[in-house]
Amino acid sequence: MSILVVGTVAFDSIETPFGSAERVLGGSASYFAVAASFFSPVKIVGVIGQDFPQEYLTIFSGRGVDLEGLRREKGETFHWRGRYHEDLNVRDTVELHLNVLSGFVPHLPESYRDAEYVFLGNIDPDMQMEVLRQLRRMRLVACDTMDHWILNSGVALRKVLRKIETLVINDSEARLLSGEHNIVRAARAILKMGPKVVLIKRGEYGVLQFSDSSIFGTPAYPLEEVFDPTGAGDSFAGGFMGYLARSGDHSERGLRRSIVYGSVVASFTVEDFGLKRLTRLSLGEVEERYQRFLALTDFHT
């Protein structure tokens, strides 16, 4: 089952304690698409500028990602520059140039409008809603957001939350959105805003899934080398949705397995800068790490 993702396709300039990378392929839709492509076909909705190189398009097409909905506009591609602290959980945005992203209105090709699995990446909630309006038969819609939209587009974001199935959000954003410091209370408050499932991303500490009937918790896969955490959250969402769409199993068990596959893919993402690790990743490596993940967390069998 194919997945539609709307989000940013960007140039990322990244500095970590271990090195730096200039204008590498980044953005929420990019990480999501490449991650999800290990399990399901992906269609991207987004915008790039005239400076976007063919080489980066090849990364998508090499993964079989459908680019019909990726519009090229006059101007420059969205560019983010960030710097990570020694504690890789902390980062500063040094520069942010929206460029062609400002004023972008998503327009879905006809071939996209029957998508059943949809991921609304971290962009303006009005754009997320516009995508939903153009879809005819969604089966599962997941959504991400960030502090900027929570603080500045709260009304639009609340409308989106009433339309979606699953919110994927990090812990500090969950606190901000709910006004609750305790993460269990925060998740319960967000469930009342519309989503049936809330996935709380906690970076190196793993993921918590909340629904009305259950909670699932898993650590992240422990890594000796983390080079660049950029895109880990979107890779997680991509692996999660990709596996979910492939299996079609929306039961609690199916959701949990999808979460672990998402965690596995994200654990590869952070092993190198940008999308470098994912572009040389094989499904065999994913499956092997999933088995290790089972062994890592098992006290049940």
Added chain:
Amino acid sequence: MSILVVGTVAFDSIETPFGSAERVLGGSASYFAVAASFFSPVKIVGVIGQDFPQEYLTIFSGRGVDLEGLRREKGETFHWRGRYHEDLNVRDTVELHLNVLSGFVPHLPESYRDAEYVFLGNIDPDMQMEVLRQLRRMRLVACDTMDHWILNSGVALRKVLRKIETLVINDSEARLLSGEHNIVRAARAILKMGPKVVLIKRGEYGVLQFSDSSIFGTPAYPLEEVFDPTGAGDSFAGGFMGYLARSGDHSERGLRRSIVYGSVVASFTVEDFGLKRLTRLSLGEVEERYQRFLALTDFHT
């Protein structure tokens, strides 16, 4: 199988965003002993002052804890005053009065010297070593420590580490002890110092266990109400050692189950101030939450 614990028995004065408590029973040995007592008999080695009330001794004896090794000295009991931030992972020590603890030399009653399970709570490494010297047939020795000893008694601490089986330590202390920021590297470096097993406590994010042959990770039990994190780490260690001593199963599977029992007991500790929740806890509640913990983390079965 009974467990010997050496550590502090203290008055704790605690302030959290949810309230405060004055001079309640605290200290590493106290939390450990009460937690472990749900599974195994416990013997305490420690020191109290003349001001230590009978009422607090009754808390120990009510849990069947052997107090022969708890010496009463002239002077006042060790007193710690701490304040937690809204983020309960952060706390400040406001006052610290060693009182009778300064100059304390542990002297084990004859009936203690055959203890096979030993927990060296967070005290001066020289005192920890002195306890080890008086023991004749240890089967499993676990140890805790803190930044103060890592920074100021490094040589003595390294000697202790060469004698023990299991180090129980929180993540920031593991980084400090190893000089490695990445937690997997930190644990690997600590394994080279002597312990066969390193348990990294990550507070609300759970626990990681490292040995040469495997890694185990588990989240913490998610709670809607956390009133007071004091003693969570020592309760974890107590539940862990208590269950391990009861089962006698030192296999990877036995260790993992013990870790989860430790996490369960710690999750009760933080639900009320000081030892209040543990003193009204039943083994039935522990078993019920263990089952919930299985359900929380299961994607294996």
